[in-house]
Amino acid sequence: MSLKSVATSFYTLLAVVIALAWAFPVYWMLNSSLLPNSTLQSLTPTFLPFGGSLDNFTSVFKHNDGSFFTALGISLTVTLSTVAIVLFIAFLGALAISRFRFKGRKSFILALLLIQMLPAEGMFIAQYKMMSSVGMLNNVIGLTVLYTAAVVPFTIWMLRGFVAGVPAELEEAAMVDGLSRTQAFLRITFPLLAPGLVASGVYAFLQAWNEFTVALVLMDGENQTLPLWLRGFVQSSATRETDWGMVMAASTLVAVPVIIFFLLVQSKMSSGLVGGAVKG
Template identity: 55%
Template sequence: MTSTLVRSAQIHSGTGSTAVGRRRRLGRIGINIGGVALAVLWAFPVYWMINSSFQTDAALYGATPQFLPFPLDLSNYATIIGDASFWSAMRVSALVTAISVVVALFSAFLAAVALSRFRFRSRTAMVIVVLVIQMIPAEALFISQYRMLDSWDMINSIIGLSLLYAGHSVPITIWMLKGFVDGIPIELEEAAMIDGCSRFGAFLRITFPLLAPGMVASGIFALLASWNEYTLALVIMKESSAATLPLWLKRFNVTYEATDWGAIMAGSALIAIPVIIVFLIVQGRMATGLVAGAVKG
């Protein structure tokens, strides 16, 4: 009788565990399907941009949309690449982005280290000020920023626009880097100082290499914010020779009586390529550095 009850309990427990496992698998499958659906929904505009860039005007304005760009038409890309103003805007955007990212990272790095590693009067107030500045809409500062650059004779200037972009990126970059610095135990620096390193040497040799992922992540954010910004550039860079890529794309659109959607899509794709290349390069180096550090550690 006892053995029969034990076997019955085992059977019921096995059935219950099987049902629970089945429900968990179904739940995971549902979550995966939902994730794939969201990914497709997110990626479809990018796919449609690339797809449209390889189609002729007749195909784009046809009654039936073409989801595959066959045969490929490269005339839209030839139009963009053959436009000298595109390369001028590419040079301006590259310089502005590079300067703003370097200035923002350097300034935010010093501020994040000071807020994380040192205790000083008004430290909490400074953190609050950084947060409040980040909450101010960029459009609310346009007039004062324009007058400031105008008094410095920096309208239509790469340096002037770069300083404004860096100023907009610094607050959020400080917050991001401060989180990474807080996550690195100060005991590592103290151990290096016991072994003979100075405070600066301990930070430079121990903490700074561990901040590489945070620097990369913050740099990517500042890069995207500067590369894609439109409204501030519209106010500051009024001359066509000083236009950034978003401004060039808008002005390229208004040069035609009818909107050349194929060329606009091709230009948008070409504008996105440098950012994608930089991201892929940085991502690979960051992953390699993390793996190498784990093996050495």
């Protein structure tokens, strides 16, 4: 066996080991969600859910009179609204800084990067007082506004690379052939930018879906996003131990919408990430 074949086999085995190490927590979460709490508290780990059931999922759905569906609705509303607004604003912003030369353009681009350096925790008090002054505490619209403001700067920077990678000459050639500027943009440029929009949408979706601290500061009572709702399963009281079976079942349910979203956009996302790596 040649040295090259040995090296290839070694790297293949290493990649498999890394992939298994990465996937194991996901498998352990799903496996534990099917096992009763008594089995999970045993000193002997159970790697296969033999004798398991869906009782933990049933308990999650019944927890606090179906609070899961309320939290799911709030999370979906906030996340999808954030993605739609962010992509609209970021797309226009990326077009402006990539296609036009205006005074303060470089300063604007630099400001986008500097904003990302600000620690989110340092703005909690200001955000809370701002939302309180306009009556948007414990409000889905207020939370969406804060998420949008947090995600837009980096999304503009991300989309800028995709827009810059599409030559303006393509639109000019289409206009020579008789299309208007709007028609040229919609028929020629926009389809080429679709993978970039998908990749940016995935980033915005994950940021809004998984965000915890801003929602913790702003939301209260029954108006909880799924990360806040999930926290309730982990917290223990003096009279009740944490039901890890329900925690794992709840965690699985929180992950399901993300998995579905990835399955829907994975083909476009792959080409978008590759495109963004070589353009700009």
